[in-house]
Amino acid sequence: MSGSQSWSVRIVVTGDGTTKFQPWGVGANPGDPAKAQVGDIISWGNATNQPHQPWPTEGNTQNGNPLASNPPGSPLFFSAPIPPQGSSTPQFPVPASLPPATPNGPTTPLTAGSVIYYCCLNHPAERGQIVIF
């Protein structure tokens, strides 16, 4: 078999009322990181009643603020705003590297073990991760 794979992340309201990212996968729970390889495609499904938008963090850090500028077409443009009960668009292919943190800085290759940290642009407390395997 050849080819990369597709992965789905559900945005859910958990029992304690918090909203979390729940990846599809073997034994995955709300808040778990999604796992993917470079080239795989990830989509998000919003099972809540509020719009959400997964968004990269400043410096790709776990608790960083939402990145100030991330226009469509940027390597980490995960999706346009996802309406309630809607799905993400466009599809997000995991890039080979993270974009430079500074205008002339180096890119950071994504290899096994690398993590892409993201949050919801509308609700920055909602945090997610994509772990490269």
Next chain:
Amino acid sequence: MTSRSIARQRCLFVIAILAAVILLQIRPAQAQYTTPCPAGLDLSLTRLPEIVAQDGRLKGTIVLADGPRSQVLQPKASQGPNPPPPTCVPQLRRFYQTQESTGSTNGNGADAPPPTPGPTLRAGLGDIVELTFLNQVDPLDYGDSIDRWENLPAGAAATPGAGCDSVNNGYPKLNATTTDTMPNCFHGSSTGNLHFHGTHTSPMGTADNVFLGIRPSPRPDNGPPTVTGASVKADFDAFFQACEQHLKANNLAEWPLTWGQLGIPNWTASQEAMLKAYDNGKPEQQQLWPVDQHQRDTGAFPQYYIGSFPYCFLLPKYPGTEQPAGAMKMGQAPGTMWYHAHKHGSTALNVSNGMAGALIIEDNSPNGYDGFIKDFYRHHPNGRKLPGQSEPAPNWPILQTTMIVNQIAGIPTLESGAGSQSPFSINGQQTPQVSMHPGEVQLWRIVNASTISGFYLKALPAGFTWRQTAQDGVQFDPPNFRSRAERPVFVAPGNRIDLLVQAPATLPSGSAAVTVAQGHSVSTAQNTPEAKYKILLTVALTGNPTPMPMLPTMPKRPGFLDDIATSEINSKPRSLTFQTAGAASGASQHTIAIDSGPQQKFSEGAPLTIDKLGTIEEWTIYNISNAKVDHPFHIHINPFQVTEVFDPNAPLLDANGQVRFDSKGAPIPLYVFTTPTVKGQCQLDGTRPDTWHPCPATPSPYAAKTNIWWDVFPIPDATTVPSGVPGAGAVVHGYFKMRTRFVDYNGSYVLHCHILAHEDRGMMLQVNLALNPAMAPMQHH
């Protein structure tokens, strides 16, 4: 290669991911997420569940659902004599099944079942199909994918590619200058329908109407679907009862053609309410109810639905048995048909997910296809007893093995399909094992549901005896049966073959591999060295010897399947020209031209029009692209007879239909542009198109008095005149000629390339046959 360069290479691959599907490029192998397969993995061929007609009706429920499915990944031959155990690849997929979905599909896929096709539907001639179709896909498992986006206002809103599925910084943009646009782009992937491929029935209303689009049921609060079999049962039962009455009274009736005729106002009102709720807040271009409303108000059959749809149509018996008497010209051929997803824009994706199943239509009259074979083998039964069955198979004295061949994709969700060389699976399993008793005869009904590749079956393993009994669900006449005995056969995407297969008394190792050449053109597959053949399945000899004779002959075909004589043709010749352009730029475009008209993509505003029922035509169908792809031509509703084939890339064959190779192992071409050096070769003149015709010295199976019927035929790829000879650089087209009768059922349907990504991207024509011009057109199908 460094990890960085590998990563860069893979990133480039992703950006071009759709082009890989479209251009049939061979994609690099990549590591995938796999899990150990469950203990005790059974690699024997999955026998598919069946919905069997009773009392003249094929009644059942087909649920379009989604969930984790795990495909067994077999080790490669290159991994040596002691390969590692198989691994499993769990993925979310959309598929047909009989069980309803009970909740969110987001969950654990560790022990997911294999991606099996839908249930086999088994009916008889004259039966009425009454299927409740439910779409219970959870669309939140996939990226956003909408059904329509059109009537764009002028100005900024007219963004190229708007409405198409999209990939960040990629599709629908193909390169710097080319973008796929609606409706001929990938879209609508969670929307479902059913195409009953090979049926001769109405293309309208609740029959083989591929313009229908049934969206998933609502799932309030992320819960189970609200549209269920129970919620529509009362309405659908009432409709099916009325449908039976109408179609039994008039076998040619195209009924219902309006919502009013459906006669289930509660259901249509609920459809209106759900469609309006779906449209709420969406831009006008995306809304569905206005389309239905317009169609309803102009006397057409609305095309968009949510959650459910009642399919009801007749499988007409032969002319002479119909009501009213004398009205029917063709009738339904009995045989191996199939059903599959046919929503324009997502056909490739959905079929490569596994949205396909077999539709077996039997004729059990004494000289009918099935009745004749059954009668012979009732005198030579195999003695098998399968669990829970009183006979070897339902009403059959021999084992029937239904095989749905598919290229189950590595990436089954949005924006990608099967890689061009993705391996075949059968019934969801790679290289399954078929068990046969020594000497046993089985009927293999093989459907190639693959969205890209065909396969060339050169022969079965040594010791096996085999006869092809039908092509594309139409039985062979006795002369076909004799002349095609143990002949190689190319099975293009969409084709079906029925084979009677007899196992040998012994096999040296107890089992044997059935191998095939995978390819996108007949000649490429034929020319593949056997060392590169791939295992399609293995046959294991098990059980007690069961010597059975091979069927000696076939019954005569029903009269309506007699050859279409030249004198029958009552319309002027027509030509279609299939073209793939721009492949080298990474922005391939797949189009069709009618006669001398322009190359164009699918548009409901530019149909191929047949003015009246009863029209009998001869078409020449060209392939003017030299891309090593035989576009598999498919037309709905009426099968056709092929009368002439010109494949400029064809190899020279021996008397048994086997390719002749030279002393260095290279295939010997049939056509050359220089003086022939091998007996049997023919010379083409690159400057004289009048020489671009079949070699007159080569016996053709297409000019017999009992021509084979098809509903898919690969249009031979073109070739380029080589340098150093007159006409160097000229493109020599391939073509075939066919004859067909446009009879019995009028309406709108389609013809298209059965490489389904080509179809989704526009290599399709709407056929309007004797259509009421006042009726609102269908959109985007």
